[in-house]
Amino acid sequence: MSGVPQGDARDDHPPGSGPVEGGAPTPAGQRYAGDRAVEDAALGVDATRQARGPALQWPLTVVLAGLVLSLAVVASDHFRRGSVLLSGFVVLAFLLRLVLSERQAGWLAVRSRPIDLACLGLLGVGVTLFSLIVPPPS
Secondary structure: OOOOOOOOHHHHOOOOOOOEHHHEOOOOOOOHHHHHHHHHHHHHHHHHHHHOOOHHHHHHHHHHHHHHHHHHHHHOOOHHHHHHHHHHHHHHHHHHHHHOOHHHHHHHOOOOHHHHHHHHHHHHHHHHHHHHHOOOOO
16 A cells, blocks of 8 residues: 555645644544535636626627728728727727626726726727828828
8 A cells, every 4th residue: 555545635624734743634624625616616607697798799899890990991091081980989989888887898898987988088089189180191
């Protein structure tokens, strides 16, 4: 025999706690790993249910599709039109984040509402001013 007890003592204590000095096992009855595994699984299921946003994440899909469209317009040698379109979709993202709840906004909600609104608002105003300042092609 290898000298290892049949009941593996690694499951009886939290990770990193190990046996007490002198090789004595941790107090009986903790059964840390087994209890925590069941509890963690239940918490994971609850978190997954609560984290679900709208079907197909339509707010983010609409904004990203608009950004791709505006970049395609820029790539087709219409910089000013594309940048105005880009700023319009950033402002749309701002409005969607303002109106929709956390759950309805889905992945459009990145941080807290005030932080998201500040970032999207500053970006929307900045890109709008930039797109209007750019002189038309000659």
